[in-house]
Amino acid sequence: MATRRNLILGAVLMGVGGPGQHHTWLDPEIPGDASVDIRWYIARAQQAEAAKFDHVFIVDSQFITPDSPHHYLNRLEPLTLLSAVAVHTSHIGLVGTLTTSYNDPFNVARRLASLDLISGGRAGWNVVATGDGGTAGNYGRQEHYDYATRYGRALEHVRVVQSLWDSYEDDAFPRNKESGVFFDKTRQHPLNHVGEHFSVAGPLNIERSPQGQPVIFQAGDSDEGRDLGASIGDAIFTHAATVEQGRAFRDDMRARAAAKGRDLLIVPGISPIIADTDEEAREKERALVGGKDFARALKELGRPFGWHDFTVYDLDAPFPELGDAGDRSFKTQAEKIKRLARENNYTLRQVVQHSIDAQRSPFTGSALTVANEIQRWFEAGAFDGINLTITVPSEFARFTDEVLPILRERGIARTEYDATTLRGNLGLPVPENVHTRDRRSALVS
């Protein structure tokens, strides 16, 4: 990873309305059914690929109520979606979210390995342990796994999946029509894993792709989440409000990874607001943030507290004392909100207003200003790249057509793809098959 020169560029593909983007479906450029229209996703991926982005990124959720945000209500399953995108693109990486809490490792390994082969080595897995506790009810459980169990399962799950991906060594299938040799049995390896959370015999029924194994993405800001990311993540999806916070997070994550003999890439989500001048961009931001619905923000505040209903409180009284009862789905986020209220003596109204204001983007301005700011963060070590979250196509085009050329000229963004695999473009090596490695070691010693 020492040879990395380029800013990593990811695009978070959404249909209608991400968190805080309740009204995007009203935009004339966004079809009302974008979240379930595969043509929309293919076109967005092609737009990102034309700009030489490293990857597209598909988030997910599986707990639905009548009051869920628009894009929760009705959306395509991430890997089914990405397989269709794979065969209409050629270079861009395809990162899909799958939970380790409510999927079997054998199925996850198979589906991601299939996407990896279909795309010629462009698959990535965004590992989540599922935040929304209500998901449990869709999978035969009365209650969501507790926090420690979720992270314990996640670590073991990913290890099992990665081991399944090594079921066949790279030379397992000679497929030599002249000699008549299709398969070399000595290059197939069962797993026979028996662990705390999973027992999986293996082998998997699919060979490795040109990139060896899919790339692992992970997010999670708690101590447990950071340790999991340091253990398994090739790249970490995060948020960063300031360059100092970004650098502190990256330093911490790289130190945790280094302690395990690893390195990783930090790629926060950012939503630039670009206009002809800085003043126009700030005006655009005010219009966007001003359009936010206070009532909806009050409802969304409940999510980190297990969709707690905040409408029952007096808005101008101090932020309610919620105690520590029950397992919360988004532990770190909930603790941050409580700390914010406590340290500033905020009322509930002030906490909600803060959550609205926090959606202001530090990357707001003219193309030159946004390019300068991205360069500053990148060179300060606040991130290795960005996951761009801009849903409106013409706004996305402002980034690719106005900001990127500046970053290209400065040698920060790529002008051409380095490889046809996601690992190749991210500068990550192809992991050697563990069984091949073991045999090589045995030969040397």
Add this chain to the structure above:
Amino acid sequence: MATRRNLILGAVLMGVGGPGQHHTWLDPEIPGDASVDIRWYIARAQQAEAAKFDHVFIVDSQFITPDSPHHYLNRLEPLTLLSAVAVHTSHIGLVGTLTTSYNDPFNVARRLASLDLISGGRAGWNVVATGDGGTAGNYGRQEHYDYATRYGRALEHVRVVQSLWDSYEDDAFPRNKESGVFFDKTRQHPLNHVGEHFSVAGPLNIERSPQGQPVIFQAGDSDEGRDLGASIGDAIFTHAATVEQGRAFRDDMRARAAAKGRDLLIVPGISPIIADTDEEAREKERALVGGKDFARALKELGRPFGWHDFTVYDLDAPFPELGDAGDRSFKTQAEKIKRLARENNYTLRQVVQHSIDAQRSPFTGSALTVANEIQRWFEAGAFDGINLTITVPSEFARFTDEVLPILRERGIARTEYDATTLRGNLGLPVPENVHTRDRRSALVS
């Protein structure tokens, strides 16, 4: 279904080597890595679509040993595969195999509904309860579910999935940009299912497709299998050796379905062998069947007996007494083989030879002979259509270019698609959403 005029045409898409086709990978037309090459599947689906086939069909397996048949060892996951095929085709149905034994209903419902939307209403689900007992080890179980449990799970699983597919009524998403109404909460319905095998809260997070719900395919020849098919199947995948057996099976299945107020389509797999003359076709068949490996047939005989090892017996002694111990994976098939040996006093060698001979196709001859035979079976009520299993592209073309024109001229095969959905082409109605129906009934009464 009374208006059906056309023979249903399905194509079973294989990569290298299906059962009894161990050597297909040596064919110069079939790439050695066909089973994991998405371009192969897309090209085969396009070939079938050009001939106006109703659907392509993807089988599956998840238990792998060093001695597994070639196409078991290394293959793409069916739905990931079909999603890629969906966006390179426009009319042909996409039927994928998923097991009810080792998948959660919520995941299955989501993935199939996603494929259904991506394809514009062309998805089908081949419901299997998993035959190979060894699959259990890949999913954390010491032993495979017993026979009754597998079928009980399958029935409840499919019912839950179908109920999840009705989570949203067809008018749930007005998405009216002028009035600002995205979603009508009253048209979303949770499930709150608590059953013997599954508990699923719902609702699902995906709307219905233009065909309402994916089409259900099912196979299974035992009494339990037939009852399951009669309860849930829109179409039954089977095998038929003679027109009399075919008609008896279809009559039985339609009677079982009628007792439940249903109807269904019978679509056996067939592998025609076509040449310029009947004599040349029989010669071609002798070469194919003669090329079968006795040792491999002996091994494959073990499969219905839980991969029992028959190599330990004297080939020329009477067929071994296997008793009734343990749950067998392919109960009906095993019973048939035992009955065959008992009634004919066959040796083990004779049973193996019979299994080789049984792979001779009743559809062997010139194009005219094969067309006549297909018409005879169809008009005798032995099937509603066929799942064509021909892997070599030029042999498939002999069927589409020589046999089909004859059937088209006789008005048995279609010349153009009737619809863009699988249900539309199969002549199946769009199922009304149960909640819409319930509300309509309440209004009337």
